[in-house]
Amino acid sequence: xxxxxxxxxxxxxxxxxxxxxxxxxxxxxxxxxxxxxxxxxxxxxxxxxxxxxxxxxxxxxxxxxxxxxxxxxxxxxxxxxxxxxxxxxxxxxxxxxxxxxxxxxxxxxxxxxxxxxxxxxxxxxxxxxxxxxxxxxxxxxxxxxxxxxxxxxxxxxxxxxxxxxxxxxxxxxxxxxxxxxxxxxxxxxxxxxxxxxxxxxxxxxxxxxxxxxxxxxxxxxxxxxxxxxxxxxxxxxxxxxxxxxxxxxxxxxxxxxxxxxxxxxxxxxxxxxxxxxxxxxxxxxxxxxxxxxxxxxxxxxxxxxxxxxxxxxxxxxxxxxxxxxxxxxxxxxxxxxxxxxxxxxxxxxxxxxxxxxxxxxxxxxx
Ligand code: MRU
Numbered sequence: 001x002x003x004x005x006x007x008x009x010x011x012x013x014x015x016x017x018x019x020x021x022x023x024x025x026x027x028x029x030x031x032x033x034x035x036x037x038x039x040x041x042x043x044x045x046x047x048x049x050x051x052x053x054x055x056x057x058x059x060x061x062x063x064x065x066x067x068x069x070x071x072x073x074x075x076x077x078x079x080x081x082x083x084x085x086x087x088x089x090x091x092x093x094x095x096x097x098x099x100x101x102x103x104x105x106x107x108x109x110x111x112x113x114x115x116x117x118x119x120x121x122x123x124x125x126x127x128x129x130x131x132x133x134x135x136x137x138x139x140x141x142x143x144x145x146x147x148x149x150x151x152x153x154x155x156x157x158x159x160x161x162x163x164x165x166x167x168x169x170x171x172x173x174x175x176x177x178x179x180x181x182x183x184x185x186x187x188x189x190x191x192x193x194x195x196x197x198x199x200x201x202x203x204x205x206x207x208x209x210x211x212x213x214x215x216x217x218x219x220x221x222x223x224x225x226x227x228x229x230x231x232x233x234x235x236x237x238x239x240x241x242x243x244x245x246x247x248x249x250x251x252x253x254x255x256x257x258x259x260x261x262x263x264x265x266x267x268x269x270x271x272x273x274x275x276x277x278x279x280x281x282x283x284x285x286x287x288x289x290x291x292x293x294x295x296x297x298x299x300x301x302x303x304x305x306x307x308x309x310x311x312x313x314x315x316x317x318x319x320x321x322x323x324x325x326x327x328x329x330x331x332x333x334x335x336x337x338x339x340x341x342x343x344x345x346x347x348x349x350x351x352x353x354x355x356x357x358x359x360x361x362x363x364x365x366x
Contacts (some may be wrong), residue, residue, distance in 0.1 A: 055169020165241025
């Protein structure tokens with residue numbers, strides 16, 4: 001997608017320097033555009049845990065490149081296994097991370113040591129390219145839902161989204177935003193309500209930035225506004241992303257998603273979740289009980305980062321000494337979800353719905 005009219009991906013190999021991976025530093029957007037360089041698996045793990053890169057699909061791609069960098073340093077089984085463990089531990093909730101690491105490791109461990117670096121680079125490039133196409137397909141299927149609503153209403157379609165499941169969370173297009181971008185390209189008028197998404201404000205910082213760059217009409221709202229808008233007919237549909245989806249259709253996404261789903265359900269507003277299949281954890285059934293929820297530093301709650309006098313500044317919000325809890329994600333049960341928008345099509349959020357789209361999982365499902 002575009003920044004100042006120029007097309008970017010969120011991650012790439014540095015031109016002329018195959019031992020360096022470059023990413024857009026998402027901690028300083030939208031105020032500064034900084035390209036951050038990653039030169040080792042441990043730097044890749046830090047980029048993920050410090051949220052220089054974030055969003056389930058992008059952290060998976062970053063981890064795959066991290067294994068490539070690990071190969072450049074030492075391609076032995078021991079060194080790669082250590083790098084894989086480090087990368088997997090960098091954030092707990094998004095399953096894409098473990099999925100990408102396992103995919104690359106399975107391939108590497110079957111190869112002679114001297115072939116591993118080249119194979120790891122190829123694997124990472126493939127995961128990246130696949131992610132772009134998968135997000136494009138998600139957009140194509142989600143567009144059909146928006147088009148149907150538009151044909152019925154014949155007016156601007158108001159879509160609410162939470163956090164950033166945009167192109168900055170993937171490589172390009174995004175998941176939740178891909179249908180929105182494609183609707184705009186087709187000439188369907190859309191307007192997006194952007195939840196600010198405390199405590200890290202991915203909505204205010206990243207989704208608003210993306211939509212502005214792509215010239216999509218939108219308005220930023222504080223996290224508690226969605227219910228009010230829904231009660232007053234100002235939201236036609238909700239589309240969010242997911243960090244982990246159980247085989248039965250429960251979805252873990254940024255903290256606060258569950259409350260939006262409850263409000264949407266109470267107001268009979270369609271609530272959709274957009275996802276690549278790498279986000280489905282086929283081993284899990286009950287999301288509330290089984291999905292690990294990341295807890296981050298309380299400092300993200302008791303203070304806030306912003307732009308002041310030409311630099312990023314942290315401002316204290318609560319009294320010194322106030323303890324805070326910082327749960328990064330919550331789980332929205334399948335019963336509150338109207339549909340899952342995947343790269344293979346839209347399905348009901350249920351075991352049956354997912355298996356209809358992924359029949360190859362029939363034999364392994366419990
Ligand atoms: O903590 P973050 O910013 O990594 O959380 C991101 C989200 O919750 C996204 O909605 C999710 O990863 C889906 S991204 C396509």
